[in-house]
Amino acid sequence: MSSERVTNGNGHSEFRYAMPTMDKLMKCVQQKSDDTGNKVTVVGCGQVGMAAVFSMLTQGVTNKIALVDVMEDKLKGEMMDLMHGSSFMRNAKIQASTDYAITAGSKICIVTAGVRQREGESRLDLVQRNTDVLKNIIPQLVKYSPDAIFVIASNPVDILTYVTWKIGGLSKHRVIGSGTNLDSARFRYLLSEKLGIAPTSCHGYIIGEHGDSSVPVWSGVNIAGVRLSDLNQKIGTAEDPEDWKQIHADVVKSAYEVIKLKGYTSWAIGLSLSQLARAILCNASSVHAVSTYLKGEHGIEDEVFLSLPCVLNHQGVSDVIRQPLTEAETAQLRQSAALMAKVQQGIKF
Incomplete structure (x- = not known):
């Protein structure tokens, strides 16, 4: 069986044996490349x-x-x-x-x-x-x-x-x-369960830390453009007689509960990461709650990375959405940032 020197997809030369069956099956008209541009x-x-x-x-x-x-x-x-x-x-x-x-x-x-x-x-x-x-x-x-x-x-x-x-x-x-992209998805799911509407039709964000100090933006939660805070001015607060704040409490507990039941979380965060990758590779310019550099936003003065709604495309984060937050929401976000900054001070690089 004869052999010939060819160049593979990595630019390295190698010997490849001629295969009569393959030669009969197809004719090579140009060199193949493994570069899909989406690695x-x-x-x-x-x-x-x-x-x-x-x-x-x-x-x-x-x-x-x-x-x-x-x-x-x-x-x-x-x-x-x-x-x-x-x-x-x-x-x-x-x-x-x-x-x-x-x-x-x-x-x-x-x-x-x-x-x-x-x-x-x-x-x-x-x-x-x-x-x-x-x-x-x-x-x-x-x-x-x-x-x-x-x-x-x-x-x-x-x-x-x-x-x-x-x-x-x-x-x-x-x-x-990956930040609060998953927290926001959990938030929308729990809202959908309470309202009897598909999660994709429930719009709302969790911002700040992916963790216990996360901030639910109740002031922006809406269905078809109808803000729930316009219908219930106490929504998400301790004074709310309908106890909507329990939804955020359940979001925070979600990971602990899943870990307790199955030992780890995997599917939801995997789907979240897939969504972020798609937005970047497709140059989608779609909005996602991800952790990004926050100094200068909402009065934050520390070099911290926390989640806000961001536009993702080929460049990574191209824009940070400046949500109008209530005083209480802004205070919670700044508190979250202060907590991150305090932990970062002890890191040894």
Whole structure:
């Protein structure tokens, strides 16, 4: 059997044996390229990372994924399992390695890797341990994909988005935290359950921290443009006789409840990350509640990353929506920012 030297998609020369059957089947008229222009890297092949990968592949957000983790066997297993489903997807190309070289040329780098909180461990200790993890990850991603948009999902997500920005030396608009995109989705779902209307027809945002100090923007919640605060001026407050504020309390408890029942959260955050990736890759200019640089917004003076509704496109965050907030909502947001700034002061870079 004869052989010939050819150049592969990575620009490297290799010998390839001539295959008579293939020659009879098709005639090559130009060299094939693996560059789809929509490559997404996911760092961390745990439950969240794989839920994001599965969502992106099955929803047609991308068909080119690079998976990176420190667990080589699990990486290989996840890649094989997904590739066996290729016939059900859009010609997916999936790479998996412990070597960050496979991430080269990524349009988006999604980071889900991190350590879990230990029993009795303080929030600051967890932040420092995950900061140390990101010290190894971010420089490698920047090295191979210097123009990528970075989407951070590791927790505590707002602080680790700030950490990524500091470590990577990236422009602010190219570092995005998954933030309260999921909190807002939970909020809309619970509103829909109470109103008997589809979640997609319930409009409202949770802003601030992805966590206990998140801020529900009751003043902007609306159905078909009808603001609920115009119908019930006490909505979401302690004086509200209809107890709408319980919806936000349930949003805050949601993750704890899911973790208690199944051990982790995965599907909803995976779908959330897929939505953000689609907005960036499609240059959608759609609005999402994500963690972004907030200094100068709503009177915040600290360099913190918290969620506000943002316009996402090829550039990352192109605009931050300036919602009209009530005094109470503004005060809660500033309190959330102060909490983040206090934790950030103890981080060792």
